[in-house]
Every structure is written in C-alpha cells, then in structure tokens.
Amino acid sequence: MKNLSDILDGIAFTELQGGADVQITGITADSRKVVPGTLFVAVKGTLVDGHKFIDQAINDGAVAIVCEDLPGHTANAAEFLMVADSAEALGKLSSNFYDNPSAKLKLVGVTGTNGKTTVATLLYKLFTDLGYKCGLVSTVENQIAGKIIPSTHTTPDPVALNGLIADMVNAGCDYCFMEVSSHAVAQHRISGLQFSGGIFTNLTHDHLDYHKTFDNYLKAKKAFFDGLPKNAFALTNLDDKNGSVMLQNTRAHKKSYALKTMADFKVRILENQFNGLLLNIDSEEVWFKMVGAFNAYNLLAVYAAAMLLDQDKAKTLTSLSKLSGAEGRFDYVVSPNKIIGIVDYAHTPDAVQNVLSTIKDVKSGNEKVITIIGCGGDRDKTKRPVMAKTACDWSDKVILTSDNPRSEDPAQIIKDMEAGVDPSNQRKTISIVDRREAIKTAVHLANPGDIILLAGKGHEKYQEIKGVKTHFDDKEELLEQFKTLS
Ligand SMILES: CC(=O)N[C@H]1[C@@H](OP(=O)(O)OP(=O)(O)OC[C@H]2O[C@@H](n3ccc(=O)[nH]c3=O)[C@H](O)[C@@H]2O)O[C@H](CO)[C@@H](O)[C@@H]1O[C@H](C)C(=O)N[C@@H](C)C(=O)N[C@H](CCC(=O)O)C(=O)O
Numbered sequence: 001m002k003n004l005s006d007i008l009d010g011i012a013f014t015e016l017q018g019g020a021d022v023q024i025t026g027i028t029a030d031s032r033k034v035v036p037g038t039l040f041v042a043v044k045g046t047l048v049d050g051h052k053f054i055d056q057a058i059n060d061g062a063v064a065i066v067c068e069d070l071p072g073h074t075a076n077a078a079e080f081l082m083v084a085d086s087a088e089a090l091g092k093l094s095s096n097f098y099d100n101p102s103a104k105l106k107l108v109g110v111t112g113t114n115g116k117t118t119v120a121t122l123l124y125k126l127f128t129d130l131g132y133k134c135g136l137v138s139t140v141e142n143q144i145a146g147k148i149i150p151s152t153h154t155t156p157d158p159v160a161l162n163g164l165i166a167d168m169v170n171a172g173c174d175y176c177f178m179e180v181s182s183h184a185v186a187q188h189r190i191s192g193l194q195f196s197g198g199i200f201t202n203l204t205h206d207h208l209d210y211h212k213t214f215d216n217y218l219k220a221k222k223a224f225f226d227g228l229p230k231n232a233f234a235l236t237n238l239d240d241k242n243g244s245v246m247l248q249n250t251r252a253h254k255k256s257y258a259l260k261t262m263a264d265f266k267v268r269i270l271e272n273q274f275n276g277l278l279l280n281i282d283s284e285e286v287w288f289k290m291v292g293a294f295n296a297y298n299l300l301a302v303y304a305a306a307m308l309l310d311q312d313k314a315k316t317l318t319s320l321s322k323l324s325g326a327e328g329r330f331d332y333v334v335s336p337n338k339i340i341g342i343v344d345y346a347h348t349p350d351a352v353q354n355v356l357s358t359i360k361d362v363k364s365g366n367e368k369v370i371t372i373i374g375c376g377g378d379r380d381k382t383k384r385p386v387m388a389k390t391a392c393d394w395s396d397k398v399i400l401t402s403d404n405p406r407s408e409d410p411a412q413i414i415k416d417m418e419a420g421v422d423p424s425n426q427r428k429t430i431s432i433v434d435r436r437e438a439i440k441t442a443v444h445l446a447n448p449g450d451i452i453l454l455a456g457k458g459h460e461k462y463q464e465i466k467g468v469k470t471h472f473d474d475k476e477e478l479l480e481q482f483k484t485l486s
C-alpha cells in the first residue's frame with residue numbers, strides 16, 4: 001500500500017485532475033487485473049489502446065488513472081494524471097511502488113539477438129558458485145537464489161519485473177542478471193531500472209515484424225546503452241559490426257571484448273570439440289564444457305563482466321570451466337546405436353548458421369547432418385526463407401516442419417521456408433508438417449554416427465498450434481524415438 005504522491009518521483013506529468021493524495025494497493029496496465037484500490041495505467045499497445053479500458057478500470061475499483069489523453073467524460077470517481085508517455089511512466093511508477101529494488105542490488109542487463117539467455121544464465125550460475133545470492137530473469141525461467149519462478153516473457157512487464165526484483169532483494173540477493181529484449185526496450189519495460197552494467201552480444205536478423213527495419217531494431221538495442229548511468233559498465237562485442245555503435249552515446253564506462261579485433265578482453269580458440277572448448281582467455285589456458293565458437297564469445301562476455309564486477313580472476317575461471325549453459329542450448333543426447341541428437345534454440349538465420357558450423361567444426365568424419373527446422377508463426381516472416389536456405393547450405397538433409405505456428409497456417413509457413421531453398425538443394429529437403437513425425441523420420445534416416453539437429457524450440461515445453469498450446473518437448477520426443485532403436 002502506497003500513497004500516489006509517494007510514487008511520482010521522476011514522473012513528468014502535465015496535468016493532475018483530482019489530487020495525488022490517494023492510497024494505492026497496486027499498479028496495472030491491464031484492466032482485467034484491476035481490483036479496488038488499483039492505479040490503472042492506460043498504455044497504447046500494438047493491438048489496442050489501453051485508454052479504451054479506463055471506464056472499465058474505474059468500474060472495477062481503480063482509484064487513480066495515468067493516461068496520455070484525458071477521456072472526454074472524466075469521471076470524478078478517480079484521480080487522473082496526464083503524462084506524455086504512459087509506458088515510460090509505468091516503468092518508473094512500478095519501480096517507485098516497489099521502493100526501487102533495482103538500486104538495492106547490482107543489476108546487469110544482457111541484450112543482443114542471440115546469446116542473452118546463455119550469458120545471463122552463466123552469470124547467474126557463476127556468481128552463485130562464487131558464493132553470492134543471485135536472481136535471474138530469462139526466457140527459460142526466472143530464479144531467486146535457487147527458487148524457480150516460471151517465465152512468460154524474455155523480459156517481463158515493468159510491474160511483474162519490479163515485483164520480481166523486490167522479491168530478490170527481500171531474499172537477500174546481491175546480484176540480478178537479466179535479459180533485455182528489444183521489445184522490452186521499445187516498450188519501456190526497463191524504464192526506471194538502475195543498472196550496474198549492460199552487455200551486448202551481437203545483432204543479426206530477427207523481430208523485423210515488430211521493429212519493421214533493421215535500423216529501428218538497432219536503435220532499440222542501443223537505447224538500452226544510451227540509458228545506462230555513469231557509474232555502470234557498458235560491455236560490447238567489437239567483432240560485431242554494430243558493437244561500437246551500441247556504445248556511441250552511453251555515459252557508462254565503455255569496455256569491449258573480441259576474438260578477432262583489439263579489445264579490453266580477448267580470447268583465442270585453441271580447440272573446439274564435442275566435449276568442450278580449450279580457450280586462451282585473458283592469457284590463461286582453460287578448458288570449458290561449452291561447445292562452439294559462439295560460446296567462446298558468450299564465455300568471454302561472462303568472464304569480462306565478472307572482472308568488471310571485481311571478481312577474482314582465478315576463482316572466476318575455475319568456476320566458469322565447470323559450468324554448462326542454459327537448457328536447450330546445444331543440448332546433446334546419443335542413441336543406443338550412436339546417433340547424435342542436438343537440441344538447440346537456434347531460431348534466427350545467424351544462430352542456425354552458428355550451430356551448424358559448430359557441428360561441422362567438431363564432427364570427426366563424413367557423418368551426415370540431418371536438420372529439423374521450422375519457423376514461428378506471428379513472427380518475422382522475412383527470416384523464414386533465409387533460415388531454410390542456411391539449414392540446406394550446412395546440412396546433408398533438411399526436414400522442414402512446424403515450430404510454433406501460433407495463429408498461422410503451418411503449411412503456409414513451410415511454403416514460405418521452401419521459397420528460400422535453392423533448386424540445387426531441393427533434393428535434400430522434405431517437408432513434414434507434424435513435428436513429431438519429422439523427428440521420427442529423421443531418426444529413421446540416420447545411421448550410427450550421424451548427427452540430428454533439432455532446431456528452434458530448445459527448452460520449450462509446448463507447441464502452439466491454432467492458438468492452442470499442447471505439451472511438446474523436443475528432447476523428450478527425440479529420446480522417445482531413440483528408444484525404438486537398438
Ligand atoms: C508484441 C508485444 O510485444 N506485445 C506485448 C505488449 O502487448 P501489446 O502492446 O500488444 O498490448 P495490447 O494487447 O495492444 O494492449 C494494450 C494495453 O491495453 C491493455 N488491455 C488490453 C485488453 C484489455 O481488455 N484491457 C487492457 O487493459 C493491455 O494490458 C496493454 O497494456 O505488452 C504486453 C505487456 O507488457 C506484453 O505481454 C505483450 O507481449 C506479447 C504477449 C508477446 O508475445 N510478446 C513477445 C513478442 C515479446 O515480448 N517477446 C520479447 C522478446 C523475445 C525474445 O527474442 O527473446 C520478450 O521480451 O519476451
């Protein structure tokens with residue numbers, strides 16, 4: 001319970017109708033969650049305008065409304081506060097409502113197209129192993145010092161996010177490592193948070209359905225660094241062509257990491273095998289359990305962040321060398337007759353190429369690579385043909401199938417993918433709409449030693465078809481098919 005006047009710090013409001021002396025029991029931007037005593041924030045969304053629900057919110061007991069436009073018939077039943085940007089105000093109000101929890105621990109955000117979950121999860125595991133109580137906000141799950149809280153988004157809405165960070169503070173957490181998605185930056189889900197550091201992984205093709213142009217997508221990522229405070233660190237990947245752009249306008253301490261260019265933190269790959277990576281990292285030779293050149297970047301980003309957070313070099317490297325990554329990322333299983341199955345969350349063209357080039361680097365001979373891949377419905381359509389082409393360019397056989405078709409027709413998504421397959425590669429592709437059948441077919445086509453890559457769904461435990469989610473777990477399905485082999 002808070003007085004409205006106590007949570008207005010940092011909110012530039014243009015008009016206050018009624019007064020700010022009103023007790024607030026909670027905040028929401030969703031009228032369906034309003035209960036008596038709530039502050040309702042009307043946000044203009046991508047599908048509807050939250051201002052439409054002001055009357056409904058008041059009927060359900062909202063005592064105050066934050067909005068960009070005052071409704072024509074303003075009811076006396078609630079206090080009205082006008083702001084230029086409700087979404088931005090929502091972030092700050094949520095932080096204030098929970099007593100600015102992000103300032104009470106060290107909050108580190110990770111952004112980029114690929115690698116956010118891996119880097120945030122490794123940081124969480126590393127700092128836990130170093131003896132700290134930590135929190136994690138990620139696509140796979142959220143965690144508060146070992147307690148798992150299911151995740152609905154990569155970066156939750158500001159009310160949920162600040163509530164989660166407040167629970168971390170109450171549990172005594174010293175650090176919180178969180179993913180910062182481009183949607184979250186564009187929708188101001190992180191507004192009002194006090195970051196101690198920001199990390200950039202890379203920027204490649206994704207989410208153009210939402211951001212429309214690559215430039216807008218880049219600007220959303222960059223805005224995260226533009227907003228970091230002076231005392232934070234901003235750590236970027238200089239091998240990415242947009243790595244330096246990210247830090248152009250930040251006030252934070254600029255730091256960099258790279259494999260190929262001069263940077264503050266450097267790594268060299270000495271060996272890249274199925275059982276791990278041997279790296280020369282900051283002049284030390286260390287074996288890591290994680291596989292693939294892209295994980296050398298992830299490990300280096302984590303190591304550099306630990307150094308910037310004043311951790312001991314030797315202890316950090318010892319601990320990092322023992323860690324495995326996030327669930328469903330280059331997760332591999334072997335059948336009784338030695339077919340290798342790899343479950344990976346690659347759902348962008350760059351990630352598909354990275355995971356397949358890693359397989360090529362680490363495989364020992366002429367084993368066939370069979371890739372099973374689909375593309376999500378209600379998401380960036382332009383990546384579909386590119387992902388199919390990339391899969392074909394790097395595999396011996398490709399089965400095009402469904403990922404999460406969501407509201408779209410699964411067969412049409414596959415057609416969009418087929419359009420990217422070069423005529424010379426058509427012979428090696430088959431299209432099977434049912435993902436379970438696709439997995440079964442791949443297992444039947446594989447010989448001992450062959451490698452099946454099951455791309456796109458990683459840790460996900462569901463498949464969403466025609467808006468209905470049913471249980472589906474790639475690893476479970478693969479193991480089920482492996483059981484039929486001897
Ligand atoms: C496209 C997108 O990002 N949508 C997010 C956005 O919703 P929106 O702008 O579409 O909201 P809207 O439906 O237009 O409604 C506008 C406002 O009216 C309110 N409303 C709506 C209906 C009603 O009856 N009453 C009411 O008050 C809504 O609560 C909202 O405040 O804001 C909502 C609240 O924060 C999010 O839950 C929602 O995520 C949807 C479910 C989603 O699927 N988002 C994905 C694309 C996403 O955010 N992904 C990123 C990155 C993924 C990654 O690469 O890792 C993530 O961070 O998860």
Ligand SMILES: Nc1ncnc2c1ncn2[C@@H]1O[C@H](COP(=O)(O)OP(=O)(O)OP(=O)(O)O)[C@@H](O)[C@H]1O
Pocket residue numbers: 112113114115116117118119139154179201202294295297298326328329330344345346347350351352354355458
């Ligand atoms: N540093 C990296 N560079 C390129 N590809 C990577 C990198 N790290 C991971 N990948 C690939 O991208 C996939 C997704 O990795 P991860 O879940 O860590 O990324 P993410 O940024 O959190 O994705 P999302 O935006 O969906 O949450 C992995 O399964 C792997 O194929």
Ligand SMILES: N[C@H](CCC[C@H](N)C(=O)O)C(=O)O
Pocket residue numbers: 139154347375376377379403404456457460
């Ligand atoms: N967080 C990403 C994940 C995509 C994973 C893939 N399985 C899909 O459903 O497209 C998104 O919402 O775009």
Ligand SMILES: [Mg+2]
Pocket residue numbers: 116117138139140154179
């Ligand atoms: Mg993620």
